[in-house]
Amino acid sequence: MNEQGLGADELRKLGLVRWKSGELELAILSFESALVLEPDNALIWEDLCGVQLASNNSERALASIGRSIAVDEQRPQSWLMLATVLDRMKDQDLAASAYRKTIVLDETIASAHFGLGIIHLRSGKPAQALQCLQQAVLHDPKNAIAHLCLGHACYATGDFAGTAKSFDAAIEFGPLDPDSALVRLKAMTFQAIIEGKLEEALANYSRLADPGDGPVDISQEAFALLNVHGYRDAARLVGQFRLRHHPNDVVQRYMNSAVAGEQLPTAPVDYVETHFDRLAPSFDRKLTESLQYRAPEIMAQMIALHRGGFDRILDLGCGTGLAAKPLSRFGGIAIGVDLSGSMLLQAEERRFYSELRKAEAVQFLATRPVSFDLIFAADVLVYVGDLSAFFSAVADAIVKDGILALSIETTAAANFELRPSGRFAHSVTYVETLASDHFEKLESTTATLRLEMRHPIEGAFMIFRKR
Ligand SMILES: C[S@@+](CC[C@H](N)C(=O)[O-])C[C@H]1O[C@@H](n2cnc3c(N)ncnc32)[C@H](O)[C@@H]1O
Known part of the structure; x- marks a missing residue:
């Protein structure tokens, strides 16, 4: 299509149509032409950034979104785009700041909460991730991946009931991947133990975890995780159960004393x-x-x-x-x-x-x-x-x-x-x-x-x- 004689707005629309139909290079040309006519149009700089990002040109996308923000720093979508570009360029700290700025400007933008939550999850901060991902699903309950990630954040923070609930919400959109399915099963097992159904929970896990490969004993992991997350009563019950089945386990014997709050003078040599x-x-x-x-x-x-x-x-x-x-x-x-x-x-x-x-x-x-x-x-x-x-x-x-x-x-x-x-x-x-x-x-x-x-x-x- 001949672009001559078109105004900035028409060129922008043409760019969007080309972008949508996958003609990325032509879309870039349309946006660039529009910007010659209106160099201070923040929205078109943002569009240009989007299509540059889609063509894997992060450096140019970064420059474009910088121009957009320089023109109008109050547009939350520009900050979100900046965060996305920085995330793609693996600059986690700056990406996190840009997501935060997006949220300050508009706290209902679910993808900003989601992006920030993923950065926290990746950098081993599940408690912070949890808060962000809760906001992400609140503002966009249809984001299956956000429910899934929230499930993993719940698990990492020891909220086993929350883990199962989030994975169940994700299942509404399709089956879980095998890793998440296993985490869900563990969380349900640990939650059942917390609720006092120890033997039933362990037996169910053993049956469901890997039916083809004989019984699976989750009790050691249950003891460690329940203990570290502060579920002392549940950990004590698992510890006692384990010692009944492994009476010569000196590590379990000592750990049971520690969890029970016994004050020993020193750790035994064995x-x-x-x-x-x-x-x-x-x-x-x-x-x-x-x-x-x-x-x-x-x-x-x-x-x-x-x-x-x-x-x-x-x-x-x-x-x-x-x-x-x-x-x-x-x-x-x-x-x-x-x-x-x-x-x-x-x-x-x-x-x-x-x-x-x-x-x-x-x-x-x-x-x-x-x-x-x-x-x-x-x-x-x-x-x-x-x-x-x-x-x-x-x-x-x-x-x-x-x-x-x-x-x-x-x-x-x-x-x-x-x-x-x-x-x-x-x-x-x-x-x-x-x-x-x-x-x-x-x-x-x-x-x-x-x-x-x-x-x-x-x-x-x-x-x-x-x-
Ligand atoms: C946490 S590791 C620290 C190892 C090492 N000092 C370091 O900084 O990497 C503790 C070590 O102390 C040893 N240990 C604990 N109590 C001991 C004791 N009473 N006598 C000798 N070794 C002991 C353990 O076997 C273990 O190897």
């Missing part, structure tokens, strides 16, 4: 050994990636502020040897001690430790009087409740002026407490008081130790010098 033997293959990836654990690096940096080198280092509860790299800056020889043989096998592969010992920390310390000028205890005292024996053993094993570096999970409770997670938390005052018999404090700082179900676990790093 628990620590079995738990970490099981965890060893996935430990490094899990801690450093999903749990964002950086205690060894932070502690080594704190030590370096006071001392540049050591002759004999003891890495207590060395685990897989995540501290090997940060400790290597200090020179000297290093000994690693741990209760878990599987963790030690991985530590060996780092070729850093001159000696690796499978032993209980306090018992090992008693065998090495006045032997170390650095004792390093990263994320191990969380498995020792009463620290009196630990401090006197460390005091005997360390040389005068030697450094003790440790991390703890902190609590406002007096002294220490065993948490439902199975880890102990200590009060800073308790640790400092015990340490003060033999050590002077050089430094202490509170910080996030790691994440647990994406929530920060608060702790402290402390550096002491032996008097």
Whole structure:
């Protein structure tokens, strides 16, 4: 069609027709011609952006939508388009800001809530995603994908009833994909357990999860998830059920005590050994990636502020040897001690430790009087409740002026407490008081130790010098 003699509005309409019929290049030409006539028409810049995006030209689309917003920054659709372009360009932070701006201008735009919710889901913030996706389905109840994503956000935040409800809403539009169907089944199982129908729920799951492949036991996952989401009564029931069926499971026995709120003096040796033997293959990836654990690096940096080198280092509860790299800056020889043989096998592969010992920390310390000028205890005292024996053993094993570096999970409770997670938390005052018999404090700082179900676990790093 000849474009000569057409006005901006007609050119725009022509562009829209061409876009609709898939003639993207011609549509771009029509919009560009319209903009020659009306360079300050925000709507046409927005159209041009849309068709450029459809032709996978994100850079040009970004420039066009920038022009649209420069002309009129009050158009929510332009901000939504900007967010979409930025999302496509994988600039999550700026895309999130543009979605937020869209919502400020018009809170009924469901796709802005949806886009923001997806960004939160992708970046591991299910609680924020949940809020956005609830708004998305409120303003557009016909968006099946929004219901589906809301179901996943509910599951990640431990709202099992909400999970089932959202997936049921999605099913109205078509069958669920296999992953979502399984999540729905789990959520219904966990919700039934919360409502007191434990055995029936486990049996139903076993029957429905994978009928071709024999019975499926979901009880371990149920215990962990119900516990971590704070459904303590339900977790306690599952824990008791599991122990009845696996009476020799030392991990379950200890975890049942922790969930029941029993206050033990320390974690039993057989628990620590079995738990970490099981965890060893996935430990490094899990801690450093999903749990964002950086205690060894932070502690080594704190030590370096006071001392540049050591002759004999003891890495207590060395685990897989995540501290090997940060400790290597200090020179000297290093000994690693741990209760878990599987963790030690991985530590060996780092070729850093001159000696690796499978032993209980306090018992090992008693065998090495006045032997170390650095004792390093990263994320191990969380498995020792009463620290009196630990401090006197460390005091005997360390040389005068030697450094003790440790991390703890902190609590406002007096002294220490065993948490439902199975880890102990200590009060800073308790640790400092015990340490003060033999050590002077050089430094202490509170910080996030790691994440647990994406929530920060608060702790402290402390550096002491032996008097
Ligand atoms: C959370 S991991 C930390 C490992 C390592 N320190 C790190 O920062 O990556 C705790 C380690 O302490 C060990 N552990 C716990 N209690 C212990 C004890 N009483 N004696 C020796 N090792 C212990 C466990 O076997 C496990 O490997």
